[in-house]
Amino acid sequence: MSESLDLNAIREAHARIRDKIHRTPVMTSAWLDAECGGKLYFKCENLQKVGAFKARGATNAVFSLSDSEAVKGVATHSSGNHAAALARAASLRGVPAHIVMPTNAPKSKQAAVRGYGGVIVFCEPTLAAREAACAQVMAETGAVLVHPYDDFRVMAGQGTAALEFLEDVPDLDILLVPVGGGGLLSGSAVASKGVKPGIRVVAAEPAQADDAFRSFKSGQRVTVQANTIADGLRTSIGARNFPIILGQVDDVVTVSEEGIVAAMRRIWSVLKTVIEPSAAVPYAAVLEGKLPVVGKRVGIILTGGNIDLDALPWMKG
Amino acid sequence: MSESLDLNAIREAHARIRDKIHRTPVMTSAWLDAECGGKLYFKCENLQKVGAFKARGATNAVFSLSDSEAVKGVATHSSGNHAAALARAASLRGVPAHIVMPTNAPKSKQAAVRGYGGVIVFCEPTLAAREAACAQVMAETGAVLVHPYDDFRVMAGQGTAALEFLEDVPDLDILLVPVGGGGLLSGSAVASKGVKPGIRVVAAEPAQADDAFRSFKSGQRVTVQANTIADGLRTSIGARNFPIILGQVDDVVTVSEEGIVAAMRRIWSVLKTVIEPSAAVPYAAVLEGKLPVVGKRVGIILTGGNIDLDALPWMKG
Numbered sequence: 001m002s003e004s005l006d007l008n009a010i011r012e013a014h015a016r017i018r019d020k021i022h023r024t025p026v027m028t029s030a031w032l033d034a035e036c037g038g039k040l041y042f043k044c045e046n047l048q049k050v051g052a053f054k055a056r057g058a059t060n061a062v063f064s065l066s067d068s069e070a071v072k073g074v075a076t077h078s079s080g081n082h083a084a085a086l087a088r089a090a091s092l093r094g095v096p097a098h099i100v101m102p103t104n105a106p107k108s109k110q111a112a113v114r115g116y117g118g119v120i121v122f123c124e125p126t127l128a129a130r131e132a133a134c135a136q137v138m139a140e141t142g143a144v145l146v147h148p149y150d151d152f153r154v155m156a157g158q159g160t161a162a163l164e165f166l167e168d169v170p171d172l173d174i175l176l177v178p179v180g181g182g183g184l185l186s187g188s189a190v191a192s193k194g195v196k197p198g199i200r201v202v203a204a205e206p207a208q209a210d211d212a213f214r215s216f217k218s219g220q221r222v223t224v225q226a227n228t229i230a231d232g233l234r235t236s237i238g239a240r241n242f243p244i245i246l247g248q249v250d251d252v253v254t255v256s257e258e259g260i261v262a263a264m265r266r267i268w269s270v271l272k273t274v275i276e277p278s279a280a281v282p283y284a285a286v287l288e289g290k291l292p293v294v295g296k297r298v299g300i301i302l303t304g305g306n307i308d309l310d311a312l313p314w315m316k317g
Numbered sequence: 318m319s320e321s322l323d324l325n326a327i328r329e330a331h332a333r334i335r336d337k338i339h340r341t342p343v344m345t346s347a348w349l350d351a352e353c354g355g356k357l358y359f360k361c362e363n364l365q366k367v368g369a370f371k372a373r374g375a376t377n378a379v380f381s382l383s384d385s386e387a388v389k390g391v392a393t394h395s396s397g398n399h400a401a402a403l404a405r406a407a408s409l410r411g412v413p414a415h416i417v418m419p420t421n422a423p424k425s426k427q428a429a430v431r432g433y434g435g436v437i438v439f440c441e442p443t444l445a446a447r448e449a450a451c452a453q454v455m456a457e458t459g460a461v462l463v464h465p466y467d468d469f470r471v472m473a474g475q476g477t478a479a480l481e482f483l484e485d486v487p488d489l490d491i492l493l494v495p496v497g498g499g500g501l502l503s504g505s506a507v508a509s510k511g512v513k514p515g516i517r518v519v520a521a522e523p524a525q526a527d528d529a530f531r532s533f534k535s536g537q538r539v540t541v542q543a544n545t546i547a548d549g550l551r552t553s554i555g556a557r558n559f560p561i562i563l564g565q566v567d568d569v570v571t572v573s574e575e576g577i578v579a580a581m582r583r584i585w586s587v588l589k590t591v592i593e594p595s596a597a598v599p600y601a602a603v604l605e606g607k608l609p610v611v612g613k614r615v616g617i618i619l620t621g622g623n624i625d626l627d628a629l630p631w632m633k634g
Contacts, residue, residue, distance in 0.1 A: 025342060027364075046589045047344075047589055051589060265626060268591055268626060269591075269626060272363045272364055272368060272590060272591040272592075272622035273589060273590060273591065274585050274586075274589040274590065274591060275589075305589035309582060309585060309586060309629075309631065310631065310632075312629070312632075314626065314627065315627075315629075315632055
């Protein structure tokens, strides 16, 4: 297993996965530009395979394995987009995927994993139970763990989105990325600083799950009790991700829950594209004035579009 | 004013408007293909300027005018996407747009017209009041009427979507288009049959607004009392549109209201793209098995994406 992350690893990842993922489009809007005074570019990873950038990292991890490693399959614990992404990647390689999920995981997420041929192993909805169930599956099957973010192969895969973004829009001044565990953020920072050293990389995080913000400002990795609608960003920064983020990221900003909902709604309404709450967090930072964008070319990764259409946040209350 | 419609007029329209509109992308989905047994291509006019294909016809009409015609402005009566499209086109040409709207038109539609610099003239919400108000505005200002669909310049503009579609996907077997007044349908039929005579052109219509279906089957233009969620398709077939449809369209099929909602939801969920109910009608015909698609390459125009996010149909009841 590769134990570092550099531009070369990300370029290799791109060569490895590019025929197995979508090259996602970049959208712009004169309305949104006029409102903020900057020029915004949105890379639509909500249109990626499995509806999220997670397809990149999972595919790179699975196709980085040797045949003898791969044959016994892969395993992870996730109730989110990484679960479906890993099931799909394993299916493409023709090996089993064992996905540990809490018993209360949404039916739609379970269906997505099964739809890609993944085998679900249910556990109690606690982190300890998830880790124990995952360890047991690995011991029984010999499957290789593919962690959702704390894994250099996964980070390299996620970094390919920024690589494509800078190919399509080479003159970006700022790259704005949401941060949960830090897989996308660390990959994006290494890719974009590698290609364009002068670019500013800023992470956006819900104020109600601000472990990355606190960790970045203090230099010490901390955890917090997350309570945010942005379900993809409730995880804490990974051990392998944190040093990269500390070294390569220029700033971390936080946004309110109301800002996330307003940003999500605005993007649906103006860009006509369906994004999940986690994907709205960077644009929420623009709406809330958390970073200077006037006169700047700002790249925003719309990370995913998997959402329960029966439970839209603006329908509540 | 041009008094006929042929492929050449549509090609001229495309040359006239192409730098004033978006070349919209075509989306596909392996999931949706597997479900229906055909290969579906979705042309995303919901991503068009003003969020609907109506930008094409309105722009062609406004830029077809001579300077002496254009200087006094344009007028229409519409509470839908044509209103915003005409306001935008007039603004691009630097002439006034007078838009007659019923007093009960949605605030969002009024805001869109004003946002593009259109002047709204309010009237009572009856067809007679709309026509009277429009005639009065034209008499007072000398503005030229640009009808939403019963106008050859508008039809030629709408036909440019099919022209682009067949450039991008030349081997389509079937083109599936929703029908309201028939502007898009007549333009699409002439464009696609002109480019590819063997293509099958099928119109899809809500069963609860089935004037085009009845007119097509009987050969006589009839009107019905429309009662459908697909608000863009409540209008009756235009006098100039009907003979073209009768001569060039291969079939008209109808779909249920439940089918429209299910199709709209499926497209949001799988394609991650926001469409309005009228735009879901062709895919509803596929879902309801109203035409044979197994083994066929089927082009579907997603006509628009302007919808009130506070009132989604599946949230009701």
